[in-house]
Amino acid sequence: MNNTIALSQTTRITDTINQLATFTEPERPHTRLVFSSEFEQARLWLRETFVAAGLSCHVDAGGNLVGVLKARTDEPCPDKVLLGSHIDTVPAGGRFDGIAGVAAALEVVHYLNTNEIKLPFDLEIVDYLGEELNVWGTSCLGSRHMAGLITSEMLERVDPDGRKLGTEIARIGGSGGTSEEPRSDASQIIACLELHIEQAKSLEKQNLDVGIVTSIPGIYRYSISITGQAGHSGTTTMTERRDALVAAADIIQGVSAIANQIAGADNQHFAATIGKIDVFPNGAAIVPGQVEATLDLRAASDHSRLNFFAEFENLCTQASKSRNCEINIKQLAAAAAAPMNDELMKLLATAAVKTGVSSTKISGGAGHDTAHLSRFAPAGMIFIPCRDGLSHCPEEFTTSEAIAKGSLVLIGCVLELARRTSLTRA
C-alpha cells in the first residue's frame, strides 16, 4: 500500500470536518444533538457523501446510517467488516469527537476506490446513531440496537418537550422498536473498527501517532441519596445536627481517596468521580437536609471495580453512622468492561509498523460504540492524539494529518483482513 499522506487527502479530511461543523446550533457551536434538525441536515449531507464515494446507503432498524461497499464476489453470505463512529455531539461540544472516525472511515473507502481494490467482504461504513448521552438518558443508541440492548422501557421515555425516544428513532428511519438480540448477521462480522480522538493527553505527551486500545472500561453509575434533617444554621446546635452535606463530604473525600489508591495499584484504567451533587434546600442559613449525588465509575478490571465498591459501601455505612443520616445507593447504569479483540489489536499494531505510524497500547477511559459492538463481534479501536486532551468542548482539536495517519492504520488492517479472508477461501 501507499503509505504517504497526500495533500489531497488532508484537504478532503479538512473539508469533511468543516462541512460537518456547519451543521450546528448557530448560537452554541458545536451542538448537533441527535434527532435535532442540525443532525438531520448533517445526515443528509453525509448520505450524499457516502453515495458520492460509491457506497449504497440505508438506515438500519437501529437508526444507524450505513453505507455499504459490496464485496467483490456475489457470494450469498459474505463476511462483513464495520468501520465507523458517530456525528452527533454533546451540547457545546467539539468538531472531532466521533466525526474524526467517520472521516477516517471515508478515507479507507477513498483509498480502496483510488487503488481499485475490491474486498472479499462487505465493508460497512457506519454513522452510529446518537452515541452521546441524550435527554432520554441512553447513550450509544445505534450500537446498542445492533447489540440487542434497546429495551421498551428506554423507548417509552419522554423528554421535557414530550418527544418519545422510540418515535424519534422511527422518525430518523429506524424501526423505533426494541432490540433483544444482536443483529441477525452477527456471525458474518469479522471485525468492527473505530478511530476516535483520545480525549486525554497520553498520546500527545508521548508524541505518538496512534494508540491501540486494549479495553474500553466498564461504566457504572450510582445515585447516592443522603437524608439528614434541615435546620436553622443559627439555632441548630452543632451536636444535634444531621447535616446531609457533611455526610456527602465524607463520601466525596473517601471516593477520591479509594479511587486514587486503586488507580495507583491497578495497571488498567480506573477512575471514580462524584461530578453531580444537588443540595436541598441549598440556603446559606440552612443546615442541609438532603443531598442527591451521582457516582460515575470507570473500571477496565472487574477486580478493581468490586474492590472499590466494597470499600465504597463501608464508607457510606461509616458516614451514615457518624453523621446520623440515612444513605441509599441505587445503581443507575452498568456496562461491563469491553476488552478489544486480541487478533485485531495485533493487526492494528502491525499495520502501524508497516505504515510508519508510531503507536502504543492504550487503555481508554470513555465509553464508545465499539464497547457495545464488542459484545457480538470482534472489535478493535484506535485513538489519535487531541490537543491538550480537551474534548466535549469547542476547544477540542486534532489535525487532518493525525486523522490521515490513523486512517493509514485502518487501511492496513482492512487490507490484511482481506488478504487473510482471500487465503482462507483459496
Place this chain on the structure above:
Amino acid sequence: MNNTIALSQTTRITDTINQLATFTEPERPHTRLVFSSEFEQARLWLRETFVAAGLSCHVDAGGNLVGVLKARTDEPCPDKVLLGSHIDTVPAGGRFDGIAGVAAALEVVHYLNTNEIKLPFDLEIVDYLGEELNVWGTSCLGSRHMAGLITSEMLERVDPDGRKLGTEIARIGGSGGTSEEPRSDASQIIACLELHIEQAKSLEKQNLDVGIVTSIPGIYRYSISITGQAGHSGTTTMTERRDALVAAADIIQGVSAIANQIAGADNQHFAATIGKIDVFPNGAAIVPGQVEATLDLRAASDHSRLNFFAEFENLCTQASKSRNCEINIKQLAAAAAAPMNDELMKLLATAAVKTGVSSTKISGGAGHDTAHLSRFAPAGMIFIPCRDGLSHCPEEFTTSEAIAKGSLVLIGCVLELARRTSLTRA
C-alpha cells in the same frame, strides 16, 4: 402587679395571631413578605389595632410602624422605652416568628390600660420593618435604619421585578433615604425590649417558660470560591485531576470538625454551616471544575470566631495545596455579636421570679432586630419555647399561654424601669 393570666388575655393573643395569619399568600401559607400587598394589609390592620389600644401611630423614616403611649408628664424630652418585633415572614414561614413579640408588646399596653398605669417615659410599640432576609439581600431593614446602618448601596439594589429597595421603603411610608447615624433621640432610649420564639429546643427540653438572652451572636457570611479544572470523568486520570468538589469536601468536613470542637469548648453559642453549594458544570460524567459555597458563622464570642477563622484559613490553604485548586474567600456580611445589657438582663430575670415564670439565661443563635438596637441603646431580649424548635416553616408553633407568660416578664421589667425612672426624678 397582677401576675395571673386571664382567659381574656390568651383569647386576645390568639385573636392577634389568627388575624395576622389571614394576611398571607393564599397558596403558600404563611407568606407575608415585606412590601407585599399581604404585608401592607397586615400593617393596616395592625395600625388600627395600635390605635384601638390607645397608641398614636406613625411610620418613621426607616419604615417602622410605631405606636406611642405617651409618658405621663409632658416633659419636652422624656425617656423612651422601645418594645416590639416584626410581622413580616420568610416564604412559607410560620405564624409566630416576630408576630409573638408584637402580640406580647400589645399585651403590655393592655395591662397598662387595664390598670390605668401612666409611665414616666414614652413607650414605643414597634413593628420593625422587614426583619427577614429579603430579595434585596438585607435583613432587619427597620432596626438597621434606627441604628444608622442603611447605605445608599443597599437602597439602590433592584430585585428581579425591577423594584428598587429605597423606593419600596418610601412607598411603605419611610424616607427611602440612607441612615448613617443612630436615631437622633438615641440618648433618651433607656431600653429596647423584644420577645421572640426560641427557634430551638433548649427551653422546651428544660420545660422552662422564658430564656433571658445573654447575647445575640455575631453573624458572618463568607463566599468560598474553588477553581479546579473540569474534565471528562472517564479520560481524566485520578492523578491529574484538579477536582474542585473534592477540595470543597475537605473544607465542608473541616468546617464541621473545627466548629464541633470550638462549640464543645465554648460556653457561648457557636455554629458554622456550609448550607449552600453550587457545582459547575455539575454533570454526572464531568470532573467538577468550579464550586461556589457559602459559609455561615454564628459566634457569641469574638475569641471563638477568630480561633475558628484562623483554623478555617489553614484548612483552605491545605485543601488548595493538596487538591491543586485555587481557593478564594470573600466576606459577604458581618454583624458583630451583640451582648445584651447586663442591667436589663437582671431586671428581666427579677421580673420572671416575681411573676412566677421559670427562666434561665440563654444564648441565641439567630439574628434579631434587637442586635442592631443594642448598638445604640440598652437592649434586652427574652425567648419563649416553640414546639420541637421548629421555625421558618408552617409547623412553627407556640401557645398563647407561653406568649402571655413572656409578656408578664416584659410587664414586670417595664414597671421596674418606671419605678426607677420615677425614683431618679423624685
